[in-house]
């Protein structure tokens with residue numbers, strides 16, 4: 092890791108170990124992008140990389156020089172109105188309506204470590220040695236604007252973390268109408284774009300397509316990062332796969348509206364921009380005011396998609412997630428949602444908890460329905476008082492009774508919402524987002540509280556603190572069950588309405604910060620109707636996130652496979668639920684549901700009272716297994732082996748950092764008939780280590796398991812004479828232990 096500056100030539104070379112990122116001060120004072128890719132040696136200058144050429148019609152910066160055109164040069168953080176015809180990284184409107192700006196190089200600073208971003212989640216450095224930050228200072232003297240571009244490189248990790256900071260030091264009021272976290276120009280478009288797309292109940296499916304001329308993008312304009320698109324995209328070379336080839340992954344540390352866009356011009360150059368969605372965004376900057384963008388994380392991998400994901404996992408797992416739970420094995424929980432929905436009372440809950448305790452489960456989570464008059468989803472959000480009819484001893488009494496049974500207690504909340512039928516709404520109808528002279532859309536019969544207003548955040552914060560303080564709570568599931576549709580705040584004047592989406596999410600962060608600071612021992616799990624806000628911004632506050640409301644064993648393989656592109660296994664909320672599955676109505680074996688859930692936080696979400704003795708015994712065994720291998724499963728090195736999006740099967744595995752132990756899972760969706768033998772090639776093992784394999788009466792060396800594969804033919808081929816279970820939706824888990 093090194094940041095080298097050649098002051099004479101204006102070259103900045105950020106060496107992230109495996110990659111080089113090279114910028115240069117251009118003759119017009121703006122910053123140019125010269126190269127991003129596999130590391131190259133440092134040089135005083137790379138004059139030949141500034142690609143100057145005369146092209147008819149191209150706007151040129153200098154009179155008499157027809158070769159210097161921003162339309163064709165690769166730029167670092169491009170402006171609107173100075174000759175570039177592609178999408179700019181930012182746009183500033185002046186009082187006279189002009190949107191032209193021109194930030195030119197002023198200076199730089201290199202700082203050890205990584206600065207915090209005020210009010211925003213951000214990757215952190217634990218000390219000044221493990222990271223280095225370059226601050227590039229630019230100014231636009233005409234408007235009195237200052238712009239700082241921040242770049243952090245980390246020791247031993249091929250990541251580059253970027254953000255932009257705007258300051259108005261001039262005399263007039265400015266409006267920031269676009270402020271992307273990153274812009275990156277690449278010299279060719281021979282890539283496939285990979286992203287994670289889906290919907291509620293089928294979040295983060297892996298999609299990819301070849302880049303084509305024009306603009307291709309993913310986005311959210313829902314006020315949260317969304318089920319539909321995750322704030323992540325990767326560009327991979329055509330020959331790159333899970334294990335080899337060049338991949339560039341970009342992820343945004345933000346939970347609100349975003350845009351991730353790839354623009355391919357007709358010269359086949361690429362411009363990637365990622366940041367807050369400019370739709371409905373305009374941030375007024377009075378003299379002396381500033382704006383910090385969220386940060387974007389770029390990962391460079393030459394080891395394919397697994398290589399990219401492993402870097403994201405290390406960075407996010409150890410330098411984004413914070414607090415005591417960061418490195419701790421996550422408790423095996425039982426959640427009552429699919430067991431009871433809102434139809435419960437204390438007796439039912441205690442009986443479920445007791446059964447869970449007998450199976451070795453460690454944490455009981457009480458889901459929605461414990462407050463106000465909440466017996467269905469039409470009422471009571473905002474009335475954060477126990478429902479005394481259901482819970483005569485309140486949350487305080489129930490939590491202690493659960494503790495007495497030997498379990499920790501966790502609670503569900505949905506602090507950002509209010510039901511129209513609630514005391515809170517009666518008292519404060521103006522606290523919801525929406526225009527009061529129109530009908531406001533409801534989603535799940537509820538409104539969104541206006542978290543751009545500090546009094547609303549403070550009120551909800553006080554209520555939450557009181558409940559937590561009164562009770563014995565060690566886990567919180569923080570839910571959020573509708574998108575923001577009617578964006579209008581009664582708390583802000585006309586020209587500030589276009590700040591509300593962002594202010595709202597800053598309010599959510601503020602409440603998270605308050606509660607996580609006040610209760611540092613509590614494990615927070617974020618949730619948004621399943622995985623509608625599974626993003627890096629949330630991970631900064633909540634070390635784990637509920638991946639999806641779809642708990643079907645097979646659907647989960649797809650969802651978790653996609654989620655693992657960016658997010659560490661320890662962050663992926665995964666439960667075993669009942670069959671037929673409440674979402675897909677499919678019946679899968681208990682072992683298949685567990686095989687998927689092991690690769691996550693692990694827990695149960697079903698009525699234990701309806702299970703047979705045999706099933707309970709199987710669960711007891713699953714819990715034992717998880718406890719034994721939890722450290723490896725949640726904190727080992729994760730490899731995707733076979734994609735569920737490509738065929739009838741899927742596989743993945745975790746390997747301990749010392750490579751002495753590994754757990755692999757193989758999933759076969761439909762029962763094939765009379766097919767060939769199957770070899771599953773493993774990864775990450777010690778080639779010369781000899782491994783004992785569970786369920787096998789022979790041992791194999793690591794190189795055999797990785798190059799030849801693990802033989803699965805005794806059941807995968809559909810052999811009718813086989814003694815092992817056959818049928819659809821099967822999974823097998825293999826443990827490999829090095830014997831010498």
Ligand code: DGJ
Pocket residue numbers: 428458459503570572618619620621622637639640
């Ligand atoms: C949506 C969540 O994803 C579910 O797990 C559950 O908590 C419900 N909300 C409760 O309303």
